[in-house]
Amino acid sequence: MSDEAYRLTSPDGSEMELPVRKGTLGPDVIDVARLYREQRVFTYDPGFVSTGSCESDITYIDGEQGILMYRGYPVEQLAEHSSFIEVSYLLLHGELPTGAQLEAFDNTIRMHTMLNEGMLSFFKGFRYDAHPMAMLSAVVGSMSAYYHDEMDASNPEHRDIFSHRILAKLPTIAAAAYKLNIGQPFIYPRNDLNFTENLLHMLFAVPAEPYEIDPVAAEALDLLFILHADHEQNCSTSTVRMAGSSGANPYSAIAAGISALWGPAHGGANEAVLNMLEEIGDVSQIGKFVEKAKDKNDPFRLMGFGHRVYKNFDPRATIIREMCYRVLQKLDRKDTPLFDLAQELEQVALKDEYFIEKNLYPNVDFYSGIIYKALGIPTSMFTVMFALGRAVGWTAHWREMISDSKTKIARPRQLYTGPAGRDYVLVDKR
Ligand code: CMC
Numbered sequence: 001m002s003d004e005a006y007r008l009t010s011p012d013g014s015e016m017e018l019p020v021r022k023g024t025l026g027p028d029v030i031d032v033a034r035l036y037r038e039q040r041v042f043t044y045d046p047g048f049v050s051t052g053s054c055e056s057d058i059t060y061i062d063g064e065q066g067i068l069m070y071r072g073y074p075v076e077q078l079a080e081h082s083s084f085i086e087v088s089y090l091l092l093h094g095e096l097p098t099g100a101q102l103e104a105f106d107n108t109i110r111m112h113t114m115l116n117e118g119m120l121s122f123f124k125g126f127r128y129d130a131h132p133m134a135m136l137s138a139v140v141g142s143m144s145a146y147y148h149d150e151m152d153a154s155n156p157e158h159r160d161i162f163s164h165r166i167l168a169k170l171p172t173i174a175a176a177a178y179k180l181n182i183g184q185p186f187i188y189p190r191n192d193l194n195f196t197e198n199l200l201h202m203l204f205a206v207p208a209e210p211y212e213i214d215p216v217a218a219e220a221l222d223l224l225f226i227l228h229a230d231h232e233q234n235c236s237t238s239t240v241r242m243a244g245s246s247g248a249n250p251y252s253a254i255a256a257g258i259s260a261l262w263g264p265a266h267g268g269a270n271e272a273v274l275n276m277l278e279e280i281g282d283v284s285q286i287g288k289f290v291e292k293a294k295d296k297n298d299p300f301r302l303m304g305f306g307h308r309v310y311k312n313f314d315p316r317a318t319i320i321r322e323m324c325y326r327v328l329q330k331l332d333r334k335d336t337p338l339f340d341l342a343q344e345l346e347q348v349a350l351k352d353e354y355f356i357e358k359n360l361y362p363n364v365d366f367y368s369g370i371i372y373k374a375l376g377i378p379t380s381m382f383t384v385m386f387a388l389g390r391a392v393g394w395t396a397h398w399r400e401m402i403s404d405s406k407t408k409i410a411r412p413r414q415l416y417t418g419p420a421g422r423d424y425v426l427v428d429k430r
Pocket of ligand 1 (some may be wrong): 365
């Protein structure tokens with residue numbers, strides 16, 4: 001808290017001081033909590049472009065400088081030296097683990113990968129072609145029906161058990177959804193494998209023959225999960241916090257976050273990018289699609305471009321572009337038409353006045369789909385992959401929200417624009 005304040009003069013001339021609060025980094029915030037009580041006005045900010053909804057110690061983003069840090073550590077350093085499991089510990093507990101803590105945490109996650117057998121029967125009820133995000137959200141929501149025994153949100157031990165279950169069981173649920181889609185038997189987890197190896201095993205192994213895990217694929221997924229692990233108060237994370245603020249069961253709050261992530265303006269963009277690149281098809285068509293994206297009368301947008309916060313570059317996109325190149329090389333792909341097309345599209349857009357003026361740069365979703373595709377992961381599973389990385393961020397935010405004494409039920413206000421009051425008219429008189 002600082003002594004600085006904004007002075008607000010109301011139309012009737014009365015004055016009010018709005019305190020300014022300072023974080024460790026980033027813009028100050030004007031604390032408007034007393035505004036309605038004292039002035040009888042609300043603030044109005046559709047999409048929360050200028051509104052902070054909470055205090056948070058977890059993630060810092062500087063959209064102008066292209067900086068992303070988890071608990072103060074730059075994502076570039078974590079991407080180079082850490083692992084997804086270590087980053088998960090960091091996000092959940094606030095500090096990097098010691099060797100012993102890391103081993104214990106890794107072991108705990110490995111030991112929680114199985115689902116209650118009853119949950120598997122849900123998958124028999126879904127249509128074979130159900131979108132895996134629909135199944136993920138539904139089955140995670142149903143965890144509140146299976147794992148309610150140890151879910152007293154005021155108990156830190158229960159909060160840990162919840163966190164471990166979310167992190168460990170989501171890959172198992174995701175893989176079961178995929179197996180349903182392709183008509184193959186569900187593959188049980190193997191706890192001798194690490195997080196990403198186990199995911200690849202559950203996605204691609206079949207009972208009829210041995211499956212060899214490609215270390216390049218496991219490493220690439222681990223890095224992608226690190227880059228997706230958290231992104232402060234984005235749409236899905238805010239959804240988790242909002243749902244959780246009512247005291248709702250946290251598994252349901254995570255299910256709400258999964259639903260929010262699915263939209264094409266958010267995590268669904270990685271699937272939309274791949275579909276867009278396939279629709280563009282050839283570099284000769286790029287100009288036509290860029291013109292469509294600029295046309296105000298055309299709803300088409302360049303998917304994977306633009307970001308609410310990053311107005312310079314998305315640091316995740318830079319790492320992913322580099323990794324995309326490395327993965328394709330390691331997989332010995334000589335023919336990389338989608339990657340070539342994406343790079344050319346990026347170049348054309350970055351030189352275009354429209355994209356320059358509006359600060360539209362490739363975001364995290366622009367290149368990730370090309371890597372997923374190279375690893376054999378189908379397009380419909382791309383947003384599920386995003387969810388597997390982001391789930392730990394949602395969980396860290398839920399933990400922070402529920403243990404913050406300042407948390408109130410999230411309840412925005414509105415500017416009412418409907419009829420100003422009228423009398424009911426009986427149906428035969430209308
Ligand atoms: N293609 C063409 N025009 C665009 C694009 C785009 N991808 N993105 C924004 N614009 C234009 C938009 O039409 C608007 O123009 P004007 O000011 O003339 O009305 C201006 O740029 C600002 O756009 P906005 O929608 O007001 O900006 P926002 O901060 O509300 O939205 C966004 C950010 C990410 C939703 C948007 O850039 C977008 O729809 N991008 C495509 C979808 C996408 O890639 N989403 C993934 C985001 S990163 C990962 C994640 O969050 O999950």
